[in-house]
Amino acid sequence: MHSTPGAAEKPIRVVVAKPGLDGHDRGAKVIARALRDAGVEVVYTGLHQTPRQIVDTAIQEDADGIGLSVLSGAHLTLFAQVMDLLKEEDATDITVFGGGIIFEADIPPLLGLGVAALFTPGTPTREITDWVHAHIGSGSAQAATDLASAW
Template sequence: MSAEEPIRIVIAKPGLDGHDRGAKVIARALRDAGLEVIYTGLHQTPRQIVSTALQEDAHGIGLSVLSGAHMTLFAHVLAELRDADAMDITVFGGGIIPETDIPALRDLGTAAVFTPGTSMGEIVDWVKSNVLPVSSFEGTSR
């Protein structure tokens, strides 16, 4: 067991949305905070995202959606994770997401949703305290 294992995060752009400013800024902020970050690139299907997360042995997936397709895309990513028996990977996200959609996204299994105006510091702090490298916590299911 290594207590020093870094947190690994996949930052992903599901669907057809090409706006990656937010995704890239968060990826850099997490990397600068000492996390390992894998960015998927644009136009990823939910299956591709989950497969990247499994290959990279990621502890968390951050989804960025600005196109209004968040309800469909978050649901698909979470369903793929369930099918892969990988629900221990923490899913969080952000984008142009109306406040009133957040409870439904949380019900689907999204751990946190960050809306426009959230500071990088807040997101980094949240990830550090909520996405834990599982191998340092023996006994939790993985």
């Protein structure tokens, strides 16, 4: 059982998105479910979202983070567009992380864009949920401590 935030503490809210033409969303749905089970509020945008739709959703939903799932090979372009739009909208306080089929050589450039973390296939969901609790939202360090002590 996980710890739930107190009345004074806002739960972490993450938009999980599938940008571009990639039509495979099983991994995104698994991550969305794992995050929900770990006490994170999740907004799943569905398939075929543009970077603009994703950023607009994150702003409208007052999200703390955006989790992008990309399997199409277009991760450099799609992540860059999301990061640029966040800057354009003065919303760089929204933490971006992602996963999918991301080539090892592409990880440093993505991190250089400001992407906070990347998770490749085979990463345990617990590692991702722990990272989200430790790095996203206000009070996230305490939430991670509470979660770890609950298990």
